[in-house]
Amino acid sequence: xxxxxxxxxNKVTEKGKDVELRCDPISGHTAxxxxxxxxxxxxxxxxxxxxxxxxxxxxLPSDRFSAERTGGSVSTLTIQRTQQEDSAVYLCASSSPGGxxxxxxxxxxxxxxxx
Amino acid sequence: xxxxxxxxxxxSNEEEPVHLPCNHSxxxxxxYIHWYRQLPSQGPEYVIHGLTSNVxxxxxxxxxxxxxxxxxxxxxxATLRDAAVYYCIGRTGAxxxxxxxxxxxxxxx
Numbered sequence: 001x002x003x004x005x006x007x008x009x010n011k012v013t014e015k016g017k018d019v020e021l022r023c024d025p026i027s028g029h030t031a032x033x034x035x036x037x038x039x040x041x042x043x044x045x046x047x048x049x050x051x052x053x054x055x056x057x058x059x060l061p062s063d064r065f066s067a068e069r070t071g072g073s074v075s076t077l078t079i080q081r082t083q084q085e086d087s088a089v090y091l092c093a094s095s096s097p098g099g100x101x102x103x104x105x106x107x108x109x110x111x112x113x114x115x
Numbered sequence: 116x117x118x119x120x121x122x123x124x125x126x127s128n129e130e131e132p133v134h135l136p137c138n139h140s141x142x143x144x145x146x147y148i149h150w151y152r153q154l155p156s157q158g159p160e161y162v163i164h165g166l167t168s169n170v171x172x173x174x175x176x177x178x179x180x181x182x183x184x185x186x187x188x189x190x191x192x193a194t195l196r197d198a199a200v201y202y203c204i205g206r207t208g209a210x211x212x213x214x215x216x217x218x219x220x221x222x223x224x
Contacts, residue, residue: 004158033211042202043159043214056211091158103149103161104212 002026004107006092012113013082021077021110025094032075033095033104034067036088043091049075082114119203124219127193135188135218137203142183147206150177150188152199153217159202162188198222 005024013019025032034046045059049069060066064082069075079086089111093104120138127133139148150162163170163177165186170177176189190197202217 031209035214042216045211045213048211050209093158103164104151104159106158106160109158 004092004094004105006090006107006110008110009108010111010113012115015084015114016081018078018080019082019112021079021090021112023075023077023092023094023107025073025075025092026105027073029094029096029105030072031095032069033093034075034077035091035093037091037109038088046077046090079112082112084114087112087114119205119215121201121203121215121218123216124221126221126223128223129195130192133190133193133197133220133222135190135201135203135220136185137187138185139203139205140184142205143207144183145208148177148179148183148186149204149206149212150175151202151204151212151214152197153202154196154199159214162201164206193220193222195222195224 004026007022011019030051032049035043036046037043047060047067048056064080067075067077089109091106091109093106095104118141147164147166149164151159152162153159163172163175165177165179167179169179178187198221200217200219202214204212206212
């Protein structure tokens with residue numbers, strides 16, 4: 001597609017439930033990133049996929065968070081046993097091969113509310 | 116990534132130039148300086164990046180100090196749509212971008 005697509009755009013879930021957030025990057029972009037942004041805060045890095053390399057999971061806040069990227073394209077971020085502090089906007093970005101001199105293209109995000 | 120320092124907020128008037136400063140005194144010789152901005156209720160968008168020379172594109176200009184310890188993003192003629200949070204990031208190689216708090220730019224009509 002023309003841009004990075006994220007779904008759903010909004011998700012309200014009950015505390016303790018699992019949620020899955022989807023990211024469809026720009027076709028041909030080998031790098032994919034997940035960030036989250038709590039209300040009024042900056043962007044917090046979560047995880048980074050680059051081609052077939054092992055993902056950089058250094059930003060995942062707990063073992064309740066996991067992500068996978070199938071076929072080098074679509075990525076799913078899963079949050080198990082959601083907590084109220086997980087409420088945030090989850091942003092996905094992708095970038096071209098190499099990444100050094102190419103900007104990130106971000107999606108519009110998924111706003112997650114845990115009640 | 117190199118640590119960057121930006122003012123928390125700035126204000127300017129419509130149709131006037133805006134100069135957004137960024138200090139990055141610990142930047143290494145191979146770190147690129149990237150600027151992104153985030154409009155309200157949207158994901159960040161790429162603005163511009165550079166290494167040593169000043170850079171221009173349709174959105175903005177980037178002026179990099181000779182010692183590379185600071186840079187300035189220049190919006191030549193601000194519009195109300197330029198109101199956003201502007202992030203300056205020192206990027207090491209192809210490493211992930213690490214966003215700070217940025218500068219919240221307000222444009223007065």
